[in-house]
Amino acid sequence: MSNQSETKKGITTREEDYSKWYLDVVEAADLAENSSVRGCMVIKPYGYALWENIQKILDAKFKETDVVNAYFPIFIPKSFFEREAEHVxxxxxxxxVVTHHRLELDPATGKLNPAGPLEEPLIVRPTSETIIYDTYSRWVQSYRDLPLLINQWVNIVRWEMRTRVFLRTMEFLWQEGHTAHASRQEAEDRAKQMVLVYKDFLENYLAMPVLAGRKTEAEKFAGADYTLCVEAMMQDGKALQAGTSHMLGQNFAKSFNVSFLDEKGERQFVWQTSWGVSTRMIGGLIMTHGDDKGMIMPPKIAPLQAVLVTIFASEEEKKLTVEAAKELAEKLKAAGVIAKVDDRDERPGVKYFEWEKKGVPLRLEVGPKDVAKKQVIAVRRDNGEKAVIGVDEIVKQVKKLLESIQKNLFDRALKNQLANTKEIDDYSKFKKQLEENDVFISSHWCGSAQCEAQIKEETKATIRCIPFNNKAEKGKCLVCGQESKERVIFAKAY
Amino acid sequence: MSNQSETKKGITTREEDYSKWYLDVVEAADLAENSSVRGCMVIKPYGYALWENIQKILDAKFKETDVVNAYFPIFIPKSFFEREAEHVxxxxxxxxVVTHHRLELDPATGKLNPAGPLEEPLIVRPTSETIIYDTYSRWVQSYRDLPLLINQWVNIVRWEMRTRVFLRTMEFLWQEGHTAHASRQEAEDRAKQMVLVYKDFLENYLAMPVLAGRKTEAEKFAGADYTLCVEAMMQDGKALQAGTSHMLGQNFAKSFNVSFLDEKGERQFVWQTSWGVSTRMIGGLIMTHGDDKGMIMPPKIAPLQAVLVTIFASEEEKKLTVEAAKELAEKLKAAGVIAKVDDRDERPGVKYFEWEKKGVPLRLEVGPKDVAKKQVIAVRRDNGEKAVIGVDEIVKQVKKLLESIQKNLFDRALKNQLANTKEIDDYSKFKKQLEENDVFISSHWCGSAQCEAQIKEETKATIRCIPFNNKAEKGKCLVCGQESKERVIFAKAY
Incomplete structure (x- = not known):
């Protein structure tokens, strides 16, 4: 809400304290805040508008692949969890854990106490494999019922002890897709397809270059055969897991008896996948593009793409500039640009400052001289460049600038990723590098969980992924020196 | 999912057993089902597509009135509830009630038990006034921060003992709008505005005629000054509350200290409203339009508006009809009609039956003779009327038929409502009427909670609403004979 009382506090610089900078940007850009419930966030209207855009674009991409939406219960009986050992x-x-179904007044203390104990406790979903596959066991009878390609957009609860708004919260919003197939190959293809949908979305809409690949056994989802993922690099060189797609094999199918009669009349278990992205991506978006002035929104996902800021020193000038700005805004809106006029009685600097904090990609300044000259001054949020645009060309030029900003944000992030990815073959250099500053390190690893655990223990770096289409290259494991046939990507992660 | 194994079971007729009919239609139309969690439903893809359409249209209507979306926590600290006496x-x-934050293995029994008891229990939101207004108390400082016009689309939990899919479930989906204003008048206007948005939506999209009006003190929302509502009549003469809008006055503002400095620098409490509709509406939609063959979807809200059913007896005929049907489907889709081809190798009757159950407004039959004659046979779901449509005219004629179906569904429902609304001035006739069959009864009532309670006790009928623009008319209270200045609407309700 632009009309809420302004926080006057400045933003900590990234160099000073990156973590603090992040929290300051979330607040300054009016995206979200902590609620009175420990670890639960309030997503504010501007932040939620961003989530709505994410939903709209991703949902359409899912539907293009024949996925449909549904809704499954928020509560999961405890016994369902117990059926898949790794998962529980x-x-x-x-x-x-929900244990009671009402509150009852204690006359002695005047307090309300939990009452009506449940026979079986219910868990607030931390993910929905179990409740969904219990349902699928009734829906799937024959090969003709397959594939099932279903997604849901819901809230999720995981009791995190250390929380940080968007990045790690007790409650968050996400989508979770759950598919069931007649063959292993079909499930594997689907798992891969969806992680590539995420890569496409992240790179082409959020302007976040990602590495797509496979997780190690130690890092995979609890209950999956294997996990595919997209990993993005934040400006501080740390990794953010931006989306995952799990090949579940037949693990849950066996636990929940999701089976079908195949064309020969034989009973088979289905092959399954699940895949998701969450409001965590918004945290990644901030840490990929934001600067010391605040948020920077990639145009393709921005709740507001261009703000027309009116500049005036008198009522007459106000009338003149607001009228001109409104006319231009209508033109832009008719051409599909999300535009808005800021006609508030504030000094121009105050207005600029606010939209900068919020990361609106393009500011169009409309002063009395501009009106006279039939022009506006366009200022790019990504690099501060100014340009004079004639009003006759406004739609064309604004669209061109928005495209250019979108591209620049991606290029800049990719440049950062490439500049901060290092090939290191020596474990002492590896450790030294991570003591100095965080980067992605491409190193040889023998494939053993023991070496992986030792590196994590000693450096806090984990294997983020084994990239798709990884180059075959003989080498020696960082830790044990055993033979390795490819490099993997190590990094500290959010 | 049309590819799920078909339920062969027939639908109970409405005359036989209206309640059973309702459940049969929900199942036959593949809208939703009970889950393994008592009282929680699974909204199946076809039912969820309906909800997505409802969301899309209503959300746009809200935004037209300057409402924005946000997201607030699902958990509410117990102490928040305790602050508003009526509400709690x-x-x-x-x-x-969530009382623990993990599960711990009991080595003795091998079972997982709730562990990590919370200092303060958390309630899964049954409605969000308290958690939202706690937030508003921080957001609102000055009159410049007002109005706040925020909505959220979320899941809600109320521990209902007797549940029925869509109509009354432990978990349901809804939207809840929460506004805060500087003046009483502005809040009253907003409460009224939103109930009229609901009326417009229900009548013009869901084709459900409603009575808009005000609830009595006994029927208002717990914590409100007063409640406005829209009430629809089901085919059995019972009422369904389809949406409510509450004028909260300053009750919650005082409990949560939502206050602001006005233009004179004086501290004032805000005036608030909240308003919501839920997945319950889908139950109302079924009971308004459905017939003994199944669901009937109003075209403006239908997930599928026209299905092109191909009829063939050979591979050659299949190729011919499917090709023709696909071409027509593309034409229709290009013109904004949601159309789909049913090219399955099933007998025509089986295909017709399925789309009838699902309530697709228009069936377009494409057989080899139709292809030869460049025509399709259109069959309306609402009244079974057939028409031959030349393929050159298909877009125009289909659109015309869809409009006509939309109108007919509304007119039919309105006719039912008017035919089953009776003015009764004598309490024994009133009772007799409700013993015979359910109708809306327009009667005089003195305004006392006692007479209202007695009627409810003796007949199960409640005052559904005091309609807006009610005619002033002197009369005598049904029960006590005291003077009354207007009639109110009584009915049994879902």
Whole structure:
């Protein structure tokens, strides 16, 4: 809400304290805030508008691949979790447990206490494999019922102890796709297809270059055969897992008896995938593009693409500039540009400052002289460049600038990623590098969980992914010196 | 999912058992089903597509009135509820209480038990006034921060003992709007505005005629000054509350200290409204339009508006009809009609039956003779009328038929409502009427909660609303004979 009382506080610079900078930007850009419930965030209207844009674009991409949406219960009976061993082991540590179904007044204390204990506790979904596959076990009977290609957009609860708005919160919003197939190959193809949908979305809309690849056994989803992922680099050289797609094999199918009669009349278990991205991506978006002035929104996802800021020193000038700005805004809107006029009685600097913090890609200044000259001054948020645009050309020029900003943001992020990815073959250099500053390190690894664990223990770096189409290259494992046939990507991660 | 194994079971007729009919239609139309979690439903893809359409249209209508979306936590601290006396008294009886934040293995039994008890239990939101207004208390400082016009689309949990899919479920989906204003008048206007948005949506999209009006004190929302509502009549003469809009006055503002400095620098409490509609509307939609063959979807909200059913007896005929149908489908889609080809190798009757159950407004039959004659046979779902349409005219004629179906559904429902609304001035006739069959009864009532309670106790009928623009008319209260200045609407309700 642009009309809420302004926070006067400045933004910590990235150099000073990157973590603090991040929180300052979230606040300054009016995206979200912590609520009174520990670890739960309030997504404010401007932040939610960004999520709505993300939903709209991704949802259309899912539907293009024949996925449909549905809705499954938020509560999962405890016993469902217990059916898949790896799954429950992972999620038991961090789940909100509903044990009662009403509150009752204690006359002695005047307080309300939980009452109506449940026979079986219910878990607030930390992910929905179990409840969905229980349903699928009834929906799938024959090969003709397959594939099932279903997604849901919902809220999720994981009881995190250390939370950070967007990046790690007790409650977050996400989508989770759940598919069931008649063959292993079809499921594998789907898992790969969806991680590539995420890569396309992240790169071409959020302007976030990502590495797509496969997780190691230690880093895969609890209950999956294997996990594919997209990993983005933040400006500080740390990694952010931006989306995952799991090949579940027949693990859950066996636990929940999701089976079908094949064309020969034989009973088979289905092959499954699940895949998701969450509001966490917004955290990644901020840390990829933001600068010391605040947020920078890639135009293709921006809730507001161009703001027309009127500049005036008198009522007469106000009338003149606001009228001109409104006319231009209508022109832009008719051409599909999300534009808005800022006609508030504030000094220009105050207005500029606000839209900069919010990361609006393009500012169009409309002063009395500009009106006289039939022009506006366009100022790019990404690099501060100014340009004079004649009003007759406004639609064409604004669109061109927005495209250029979109491209520049991606290029800049990619340049950062490439500049901060290093090939290192020596473990002491590897450790030294991560003590100095965070980067992605491409190193040889023998494939053993032990070496992986030792590196994590000693450096906090984990294997982010084994990239798709990785180059075959003989080498020696960083830690044990055993033979390795390819490099993998190490980094510290959010 | 049209590819799921078909339920062969027939639909109970409405005359036989209206309640059973309703459940049969929900199942036959593949809209939703009960999950393994007592009282929680699974909204199936076809039902969810309907909800997506509802969301899309309503959301645009909200935004036209300057409402923006946001997201607030699902958990509400118990102490928040306790701050508004009426509110907590109502909701304490039916809330899911989270008391622990993990599960721990008991080595003795091998079972997982709730562990990590919370200092303060959390309630899964049954409605979000308290958590949202706690947030508003920080957002609102000055009159310049007002009005706040925020909505959220979320899931809600109310621990209902007797549940029925869509109509009354433990978990449901809804939107809840929450506004804060500087003056009483502005809040009252907003409460009224939103109930009229609902009326417009229900009548012009869902084709459900409604009575808009005000609830009595006994029927208002717990914590409101007063409640406005829209009430629809189901085919069985019972009422369904399809949406409510609450004038909250300053009740919550005082409990949560939502206050602002006005233009004179004086501190004032804000005036608030909240308003919502839920997946319950889908239950109302079924009970308004459905018939003994299944669901009937109003075209403006239908996930599928026209299905092109191909009829063939040989591979050659299949090729011919499918090709023709696909071409027509493309034409229709290009013109904005949601169309689809059914080219399955099933007997025509089987295909017709399925789309009838699902309530697709228009069936277009494409057989080999039709292809030869460059025509299709159009069959309306609402009245079974057939028409021959030349393929050159298909877009125009289909659009015309869809409009006509939309209108007919509304007219039919309105006719039912008018035919089943009776003015009754005598309490024994009133009782007799409700013993015979359910109708809306327009009667005089003195305004006392006692007479209202007695009627509810003796007949199960409640006052559904005091209609807007009610005619002033002197009369005598049904029960006590005291003077009354207007009639109110009584009915049994879902």
């Amino acid at each position: 082991e992972h999620f038991a540590k961090e789940c909100a | 008294e109502h909701f304490a009886k039916e809330c899911a």
